[in-house]
Amino acid sequence: MTNIYLHENFLSSAMNLPKTQKNKISKFLKQFQENPNHPSINLHSVGESMQDHRVKGARLDDSYRVIVLPSEAGLGYVFLYVDKHDLAYDWAKSKKFELKNKNGYFQISDQYIEDHETDVKTKLFDGFSDKELYDAGIDESDIETIRRIENKESLIVALKYFDPMVQSVLSLMADGLEVDEALEKSINELKPSDSESIVKLEVDETTLDQLDKANPDRIIKFEVNNDWDQFFSGTLEQWRIFLHPTQTNLVNASFSGPFQITGSAGTGKTVVLLHRALRYLKENENKKILFLTFTANLTVEIRSLLQKLIESSGLNQSLINNVEITSLYRFSETINLKTGWKGTIVSRSDDRVIRIWKDVTNEIESSLGLTKDELIDEYYEIKEQKGIFEIDSYLTAVRKGKSKLSRENRKIVWNYFEKFESELRKRSLRTPEQSIHESRLYAERNPSIRFTHVFVDEIQDMSVEALKLIKSLSGYDQEPKNGITLAGDLNQRVYRSTYQPIQAGIQIQGRSHRLRYVYRTTEQIRVFAEKLIEAADINANDWNDSRKGDIANHLGSPPEIYPSSNWELITTEINSKLAKWESEGYKQNEICILYSDGNTLSIENPIERLRKSGLPIFELSAFQEDRPDIAGYRLGTIKRTKGLEFRCVILIVSIGENILTSLNNLGLHVRCELYVGSSRARENLVVFD
Known part of the structure; x- marks a missing residue:
């Protein structure tokens, strides 16, 4: 059997292939692993036309080629890219592939910023000397290329060729931080200071034997199993295979007390919680785990994702029963019933x-x-x-x-x-808060209901009493180590003011870590969403939650904004946009229409109007999983889709008004709700205002 290592560039390019070619990938990999010299694969050298003479090409089918790199010791191949014949070879032509000594990461070097005439007189890193760029982790041979970067969009194109430490440092420098400050912040985020267990990189440069161990977030060893069939068919999420290094460190780290994960929408906070829960199940199948969220809908999604994660990890599927996944108010109601109370929460x-x-x-x-x-x-x-x-x-x-x-x-x-x-x-x-209070008192009197580990998502919407309940459920005072993991985002507080854990006696000072790499949305959607809450009354200092250095990992089209003078105009535009997306290959379940049910942005419920127009609608309801096997465009309130994501989103902000031009007149929670709605979109965002 030949060892095969898949680089994240290969997986990304494979996922962008037409469906016919995408479905061939898994079979091709298995065949290559059995015999790379099989005539149908036609593995051949193309080194004469490449900057890196080791590069080889392989035949996926008549029109598509795979770019591979053999190991120097003949132990296997790294799969780097796949595309149409000429495009694949053009991608590889000017690149060099090497294991960088400085940081121990397999790295792709390229002259990726083209020289061209531009009206831009200043470049993004003009304010930094060559020495500062070198100190930031840029090799001398790449400094001139970095100097040609004009803006954050061209920075995104460049960053994917560098290791995660350089990515983080350059992103922070681009947002105005000095090199030393950017380095210190990046080191702390990539290697949490309070962590007691960080994976060390030990690499033999001449072989691929430990390459996937050295780069667990950029290269993974291919093993024959059904998960790859699911992955390339689009039914297996990429995050179940790859984690960003900042996420990996938070999953693997141990802390002397509770810790908190912050980050913008789409940075993978929930993903870290899921993988961390899986880690504890692997360590000890008898662990008693609580996974608590604020909204009820998210619990259904989390249960489904954790179940899939357990299955794909080869663990006993019954382990899902060791994890209680519930919403805050439902959990408190359950505890209330244990006390003998038979009333109603209103x-x-x-x-x-x-x-x-x-x-x-x-x-x-x-x-x-x-x-x-x-x-x-x-x-x-x-x-x-x-x-x-x-x-x-x-x-x-x-x-x-x-x-x-x-x-x-x-x-x-x-x-x-x-x-x-x-x-x-x-x-x-x-009241719900009275219910939480009674639950907290019961938990303090009855330690038998406590959990080994408590994971809490959407903490930004939880009250002080809710935080006290969380503390009491974790056995915080008896065994604080790794007992509580909190995750949240100040920009997504749509229900109430946010309180700090310290107000409930949960000490996280020095154990709060921020994720900055947005992999859900495009940079254009990220910037649009951030502007909706820009200058709002959000005290980032409360959570050590500065947004400097945030950046998405891919580019796309800017959000489209349409006037919303009446329902007839909206319906016509929606039908036109949906037809266009479907012609481009988007499925109905990948498209969601969102609206607000809040007081300030309250609009007429669009469900019946859209159904009358002939659109197949699948309404997102409470405690209901969004099942991809059910046809229909997804439709729901913004609050109901917290934690979900869709390739295309239509956001109906208002009807007959123009709210986005007067954001300063909106309350904090309204602006946060708009942020949540727009950040559900992965690739395309259309806004009616």
């Missing part, structure tokens, strides 16, 4: 709650200086979100963004709160 919009508030605030004291609505807001936004359950804590609570309220008036307000909660108890009702 939201603020529930008719029963509205009637109780109406009765309680019927004769509000004018001296308070609060309207009825303001008093109700005070209950949910201050008392509940800050986890205040005693009057003494309320009397000293910081009420940022609220009008001043004297100590005496706070006592009066607290009386209204107590009357409201008394009425709830009479009817066996609880």
Whole structure:
């Protein structure tokens, strides 16, 4: 058997092939592994026309060729690229392939920035000396090429030819950081400082024997199994095979206490949680794991992904039963039932709650200086979100963004709160936060319900009391090591203000790590989404969450924005766009139409209108997995699609208004919701505003 190593460039190019050729890849690899000299493969040297004379070509079919590189010791081949005959050879013509001594990574060198006339007088790295670029990890032979980079888009083209450390440093330098600062930040992110177990690179340059071990995130050894058939047919996600080095280090690292993962939409925070959960299942099948999310829909998706990950890893499929995957409120309701409580959890919009508030605030004291609505807001936004359950804590609570309220008036307000909660108890009702509070008290009294590891996604939407519940479920005080892993993104807080874990007694200082490499969306979509929340009141310092150095790994078309004066115009444009995408090979389940059900962006539910226009619609509902075998364009609210992604997204922002030109007039949560909606798109984004 011949050893075959697949470079990430090969997998990326293979996934861009037409369906007919894509379906041939898995069979071709198996045949090559059995006999690389088989006549149908026609492995041949093309070194005379290549800068790297070792390069060989292989025949996928009559029109397509595979670029391969044999090892110097004859131990195997690295598969580098696949494309149409001439395009494949053109790609390889000017490249050199080598294992770089400096960082121990297999690297592809190329004159990838073409010389051409341009009106741009300054280049991206003009402010850095040759020595600084060399210190950043750029070889002397590549410095002149780096000097020709004009903007972040051309930087993306260049970055894929460098190892992850150089990618990170150059991205940060492009956003204004000095070399030393960029290096320090990159080292900390690629090798977490508190980590007790980091994979060390040990490479014999003359062989491929350890190449996949040295480059676990860029090269993987091909082994015959069914997963490759699934991968090349498009039913197996690439992240199940490849992880970015920053993700790999966070998966493998051990920490002396809880740690937190931050990052923009599409950086793979949930992916890290899934692989980390898999790691603990591999280490000990008796681990008791809790995977907690804020939204219910995401739990269905996570269960499906973790099940697939367990299966593809060759583990016992029953291990999924060792992981409780649930949403925050459903979990708290389950614990409430264990206490013998048989009531109902009710939201603020529930008719029963509205009637109780109406009765309680019927004769509000004018001296308070609060309207009825303001008093109700005070209950949910201050008392509940800050986890205040005693009057003494309320009397000293910081009420940022609220009008001043004297100590005496706070006592009066607290009386209204107590009357409201008394009425709830009479009817066996609880608010979601009351449910979480009771769950936390129960968990503190009953250590038997605690978990070995607690993973929490969407932490940006969780209250202080929810964070306290998470702490109590992890056995934090008894065994803090690796007990809690938190993941979230400040830009995706669509429900409430974000609180720091320290406010719940969860200490993560020095153990917060940010992912910067956006692999879901194109750079154009990433930039568009980021501008939606630019300059919004987001205190990144709370989470050490600076967005400098964020960059996507591929380019595409800029988002298209259309006017939305009426439904007829929107429907016509949507039908036109859908027809175009389908003609280009996109499937219905890869396309999603999104709208907001929030107060500020509230629009008429488009489901019936779109169905009447003849469109096949599959509505994304609560606790329902998005099954690819069901036909129909996906349609749902922005909040319902948190954690999901689609190749094409149509985002209906407003009807008859123009909101995007007056972003500063929108509230923080509205802008965050727009960010979430636009960042669901991987390749194409169309916005109606």
